[in-house]
Amino acid sequence: MAAGVARAQKHAPWILLSPSLVTIGFLLIIPMMFIVVYSFWLRTATGADQVGFYLDNWQEVLSDRFYRDILLQTLKIAFFTTIICAVVGYIPAYFVANTKMRSKTFLLIMLMLPFWISYIIRTMSWINILGTSGAINGLLLWVGIIDSPLNMLYNQTTVILGLVHYLLPFMILNVYVSLEGIDKNLTEAAESLGCNGFQAFREVTLPLSFPGLAAGSLLCFVLASGTYITPLILGGPRDAMFANLVFEAIITQLNWPLGSALSLVLLVLLGALVVIYTRYLGVDQIAKSFR
């Protein structure tokens, strides 16, 4: 009996894990290996896939200026989005972590709220604000500052704006979590040793909140680089991002080998970032914001 229980205990975690492992294995790991294989196949003029080992897709993806330019543009948009999120997001995170107001719980719930509001609604909501018949143009026309509506939408700036609006809560939450974990005695000690408020912040609080800032930045950058909906809704025809190319290749042109190669480029690039990050900071920091 005791041996039976011990054996059950030994097998228990594997029995519990098996449905998840099977799911991830069959629906993620095998499909991932599959796109690697697919990226070496060839789409022939007849529309059939030529099985074999061809480097044509890779040659096209890696040498064509068109792909390189859009990749650079994507990284640029993701970079600016991340920086803006970090600067703009730090302030409310700091406020919520340090406020002694009773409204703290309310402010925290409000921070979680955007996660519950649909991404596409939040993205398209900017059309109501910036569009030709939107709030700002309506106001300016009514006041009489302008005679005809301004074209503020459908450019790279609005793409970045939409992304910041979407990703800011991720940043605020991650920074908040790390700020909340800082022992308040440390800043008080720094101040009693002669630091002024700003020095104490710069020397103590800021470095200690760095893990949260880094986790938030990683999330913002990875999510921003992988998006194709925001540029479709808020961008102009020239503001395509890399994921748009993937969508275009797979869904519109049905060129699966090319689409595979393109998505692998994105995966390797962002994967490298994640690996570098986890080497130095660990995945745990991201998991922390779920508590």
Next chain:
Amino acid sequence: MTNGWSLIRIATILVYLFLFAPVAVVILLAFNANQFGSFPIEGFSLRWFDSLLHNDAIVRAFKTSLLLGILTSAISTTIGTMAAVAMVRYDFPGKKAISSLLIAPILIPEVVLAVALLLFLQFLALPKSFGLLLMGHVVFTLPFVLLVVQARLVSIRRDVEEAAMSLGATPIQTFFEITLPLMLPAVMAGMLFSFTISFDDITGTLFWKPGGVETVPTQIFAMLRNSISPEINALGAVMVIFTVAMPLVATAIARRVSAARIKASKAK
């Protein structure tokens, strides 16, 4: 210093405004009587909500999203909770690697995930279907369920379980009589979270959905192609109210249930 603090407070208010004002405008315009559904506001009207109800495509999309969300959340909460119990309650070789593996769908760009799954199933000669959508949604909601349930599970003390076992309960009895009731809030949080993620998803869904099938987000996306209409704002308002009210209602119910249970156990 106080000066700096009030600056921080003002900046915080501005950031909150930035986050919520556009959504508030969507809801405001949804009730606007103006026939173009844009500014200026010309009075209060429910006509756009009425036209939503009479729009077959939208009603169908809503049903699809609802069914997809419920199935996704049922499946991924069940298997995710099982995995979370294994991760928190047991030690076994390769735990760290398995943990990273199960969280991987969060770190892989959703587009890549979408392409991989789509091409794999098409290679197996399985056409795009509702089943593919469901599988995809399960894969990328699973890690969120795992993280949420795991985080709550850590805080549940083990000694209650050990007490039950020492009193002769089998591990399975202990799980259903002790652990599961204690975990219920965590499981519900996981269910809600996975439902919302599934209900809101568009990135993967656009890759996986069969022709002619629309979910609410893809329907909105398709309607945006034509230009923004007041109907979209109304649909947006419904979605916001739906997804925001749900966790609040669920928390209230959970609170009431646990209060009732405490009362019942005291009455015994």
